[in-house]
Amino acid sequence: MVASRRGLYWSSPVRREGTRTLSPIPNEIYLEIFSYVKLPYFAGPALRRDMSSLAQVCRFFCSVMLPWIYEHLIIDAKVKDDGISNTRAAFCQRLARGEASAQEMALFVRKCTIKSWVVADKEADWCSRALLRVYSKALCSMTNIRVLELISTTVTKDLITGIAHLPNLESLTVKDCRFSPGIAAKHVDKIHSLKLKKLCVYLLDNREHSWDPTIDDLILSSINLAHLIRLETNSTELCARLGQTATLHLEHLDFRSSNIDDAPLLQSILPHTKTLKRLCYSSCSRAEALHLLPEHLPVMASVKAPLEYVKALVPGRPVSSVECIGWEDPAITLADILVLRNSKAPIEHIHVLSSCYMDIPLFDYFPQLKSLELTFLLKDSEEYSGCDVKQDLEQDMLTIFRKWPKNPDLQDIVLTFDIMEWAPLNRFDLQIQHHWVSDIISPLFPSLSRCQFDKSIDWFYSLEDLDWRPHVVVEQAQNLLKGLKSGMFEDYDNFFTNLLNQDQWI
Secondary structure, three states, rough: OOOOOOEEEEOOOEEOOOEEEOOOOOOHHHHHHHHHOOOOOOOOOOOOOHHHHHHOOHHHHHHHHHHHHHHEEEEOOOOOOOOOOEEOOOHHHHHHHHOHHHHHHHHHOOOOEEEOOOOOOOOOHHHHHHHHHHHHOOOOOOOOOOOEEEEEEEEEEHHHHHHHOOOOOOOEEOOEEEEOOOOOOHHHHHHOOOOOOOOEEEOOOOOOOOOOOHHHHHHOOOOOOOOOOEEEEEEHHHHHHHHHOOOOOOOOEEEEEOOOOOOHHHHHHHHHOOOOOOOEEEEOOOOOOOOOOOOOOOOOOOOOOOOHHHHHHHOOOOOEEEEEOOOOOOOOOOOHHHHHHOOOOOOOOOEHHHHHHHHHHHHHHHHOOOOEEEEEEHHOOOOHHHHHHHHHHHHHHHHHHOOOOOOOOOOOOEEEEOOHHHHHHOOEEEEHHHHHHHHHHHHHHOOOOOOEEEOEEEEEEEOOEEEEEEEHHHHHHHHHHHHHHHHHOOOOOOHHHHHOOOOOHO
16 A cells, blocks of 8 residues: 555555466455554554555455554644654644645544643643644544544534534544633634534533533534434533423433532423433532422433432333442431332342442342442441451441342442542452352352443453453453552452553553
8 A cells, every 4th residue: 555645555465376376365355454453532642553564465454454543533742652653643644734644534523532732821831732733723624534532632623614624523522621712602603503412521620610500501502402312511510401492302411510409400301301301410419309390201211310300200100220329318217218119120230339238138129120229338347447448348248248139130340449448458459359259149149240440441251251350341441451560459360460561451
């Protein structure tokens, strides 16, 4: 393959043994081989180099590899610990110059992440400002982007213009970003034409970061909410617009409020969201009661909220998943459980404090329970201290899980720990996790197939090995690897060691 300013020129593969031409290998065989080396989004530069080399072998190899290589473009201002930069400056500069080969590669980009590009309001920061301008212009050439993530980045008027030129954009994430003071109405008007299906907006607190909040409102008010299926936000203003939108197709709402009381806001939103299937709501204050009519939220299937909201939302609706996350709520009582039984659908997943599981025989009231999530709080048991935390947690598990008879139907258990000592001592200890799932938990739940003690690792039961095996949760892979590089971990069956020895992960 040869790249030039006029485009790409391909070679054709010919298999030979000496002077004798050999028959071609079926493409299906190549595709099967390639499937084992497909680029995961968390892979490092070594695997990218290998795939780039494969792309230069022949036209067919290139047609397979290039979409994989460019599928997720990460533009990160931070230099990694190994000294490797991920700025993609050269590629984006070629795009800005209009080079044909770069333009063709840009069409393969389906997801773009721009992170850590903070531009200060100082003349000395001209370099970052210039690079961000290049990236913003390059976006205009990536017209097949479906997913755009802006993380800890200054959103400038040029970046807004670039976003407006993405006709196929379906998902937009704006997390911990600052909006530049130079943005005006003329820059954001075209954003309204985007038909976003997913929007994730987590704004910084402008009380801690001094800038004009009216710019936030200007940008958020320009986003068309009519096509949204999923919304995740901490913005009260953005949620308030849901109640003012005539037609909504929203199925998933995740609202993390920092306000004292958002009950009136939810009261105005929920009657308009007839298609809502999942609600996740968290607040810094005690929840007030909601008052909804029976015809509201007719397809609600999953609720994650403080107890008072859960009790208002579950009865009379087909809710099968319940998570009570207001840890400052009073303890869940049997009367509360009886309210949850009034769901139109059988409860198959429940998330409560471990103390609730200890006090109430949940399987008696929810016989079709398939998935159980328990959170251990420091106040639920004796003080966890120092190196005794493992023994203390193990004793708590023994006490809690042996309280009730075996349950043959449960398939999935997730344990979360709101305990400061948990992360450094046990997160990277696969030996203790394997012991817990094999010797304590699974004997009491014969049908159990998945167990999790940390969001980075899932344990699955292998019928082939007749043993529990760890698997990386893909979205948490980078954070997991960063922690493993310290060398402080307890391995099981060389899982972490093999992980670190795979060059593409590092």
